[in-house]
Amino acid sequence: MFKHLFKMIWNKKKQNSLLMVEILLSFMVIFGVFSFAINSYNNYAKPMGINYDKVWAISYNHTLETTNADSVTLVYQTLLRNIKALPLVVDAGYASSNIPFSNNHMSTGFKIKGREISNVNNFFMDENYLKVMGAKMVSGRWYNKADMVSKANVVVINETLKEKVFGKGEALGKLLGSDDDKNKRKVIGIIADIKNDGDYQKAAPGLFNAHDTAAYKWMGKILVKVAPEADANFEGKLYKLMSNTFKNSNIEIEHLDNKLTAYNKFTLVPLIILSIVAAFLIINVALGIFGVLWYNINKRKGEIGLRRAIGAPGNAVSAQLVYEALILATLSLVLGAVFAVQFPLLNVFDLPASVYLLALLFAAIFIYTLVLICSLYPGKQAAAIYPAVALHEE
Known part of the structure; x- marks a missing residue:
């Protein structure tokens, strides 16, 4: 037939x-x-890797007239303490502009044992990032205040980068960089993958760096974890606090859940x-x-x-x-x-x-x-x- x-x-x-x-x-x-x-x-x-609910991202421009490094550091540290002192703020911290769901990327690369590792997301933040974003450590530890002032080259990497560089082997204590690199960084922790590009994109390899005091001028973001009852009135108070610190600055407050939807x-x-x-x-x-x-x-x-x-x-x-x-x-x-x-x-x-x-x-x-x-x-x-x-x- x-x-x-x-x-x-x-x-x-x-x-x-x-x-x-x-x-x-x-x-x-x-x-x-x-x-x-x-x-x-x-x-x-796959899990998002963070708890973005009730996390607000404040964008600002560095408009301080003083050029004294100590004065600049004092202003930014005082601002962060004032934000944390607000009654509806759970925690807050500085971060680079490539926050989750921002469509902003900072890429880097390095060599290790003759291999070229490229297209690695490069993040900068302070010791508060873990608590503000609800991220989790898989192994090792996150940065502490001592790391923020230390000159030791340490770094936290995500699971994807760990798998790409070290495979199933141990990563803690290992150095990232080629043998002749004087700025090799020691891995002190492995953070769970964070889907920075939304629900439908996989997590890319990522380096999480502790910022130094010189980074205050260009980081441009403050992540704030607020209480569930925080409303538009509280957002107005937060905006006023920022505008009083940075005169003539373009200040914008965004909610990460809205940024994720978009x-x-x-x-x-x-x-x-x-x-x-x-x-x-x-x-x-x-x-x-x-x-x-x-x-x-x-x-x-x-x-x-x-x-x-x-x-x-x-x-x-x-x-x-x-x-x-x-x-x-x-x-x-x-x-x-x-x-x-x-x-x-x-x-x-x-x-x-x-x-x-x-x-x-x-x-x-x-x-x-x-x-x-x-x-x-x-x-x-x-x-x-x-x-x-x-x-x-x-």
């Missing part, structure tokens, strides 16, 4: 080729949609666009399958009537048209799978191989389901053709 079906499809190869191309293109687009969707879901399922929407834009394109292609393929099968029914009424006249049941006639559509889909999917398996082999978009394999499976199931649904009704119409009517028309 299948040999006969293949022969019939081959004899109408010009007629079927356009439909096969449409199915192939739809499969590739749906494969891309599923790849992004599965990867986004896998990232979403960042997530921005992240999902490519997936939404790709889904819209996929929807148009799916509609096109569905109409194409309907049109081709409907055309076949009208062109093959004599053949169908003859089969019915010699005793072929309606279900067999219907099944033949469904099988033909599924075989066309299979031929397109085989060619599409050849292209799809290149993605994990070539490590395209730097996604895990499991994501591509699952996307390949789901896309194939989706195409088969679509083709089956679109071919059932024309098959039913073919089964309803009466032999006498079909042979009379022929």
Whole structure:
């Protein structure tokens, strides 16, 4: 039976080729949609790594007129103490501009044992960061006040960077940098991964550096953990405190939960666009399958009537048209799978191989389901053709 079906499809190869191309293109687009969707879901399922609820980010410009380093340090330390003294403030601390969900990145790199480690997120903060953000240490320790004034080169890294540099081995106490690097830093702690780019992006390798007093002039952010009852009135008091300290400064107070919502929407834009394109292609393929099968029914009424006249049941006639559509889909999917398996082999978009394999499976199931649904009704119409009517028309 299948040999006969293949022969019939081959004899109408010009007629079927356009439909096969449409199915192939739809499969590739749906494969891309599923790849992004599965990867986004896998990232979403991982913990955020911080408790961003009721954390406010204050942005400011360094507008102090004094250039004396000690005076500048005193002003910033006094400001932080005043913020912490407010009744609804749980904790607060300085941080560099690349705070979570800010779409601001500072990258660095280093060499270690002849290997080049690049695209590492570089963060600067004080000893309060851990408590303010609710981050967790996996091993080792976080910075203390002694580290803030010490000249020792120490650093905290995240789990992703630890895995990238040291694998399954021990990282605490190890040095980051090449053998001839005079500024090698000692790893004192491993912090749990923080998804700085929102729910749907994975955590990148990260270095968490304790800032020195010279950094006050350029860090530009204060992270404040507030009590649940903090409202707009309290936000106004906080703004007034900042504006009294930094005259003529552009001060902005943002809530991290709102920044996360906005960042997530921005992240999902490519997936939404790709889904819209996929929807148009799916509609096109569905109409194409309907049109081709409907055309076949009208062109093959004599053949169908003859089969019915010699005793072929309606279900067999219907099944033949469904099988033909599924075989066309299979031929397109085989060619599409050849292209799809290149993605994990070539490590395209730097996604895990499991994501591509699952996307390949789901896309194939989706195409088969679509083709089956679109071919059932024309098959039913073919089964309803009466032999006498079909042979009379022929």
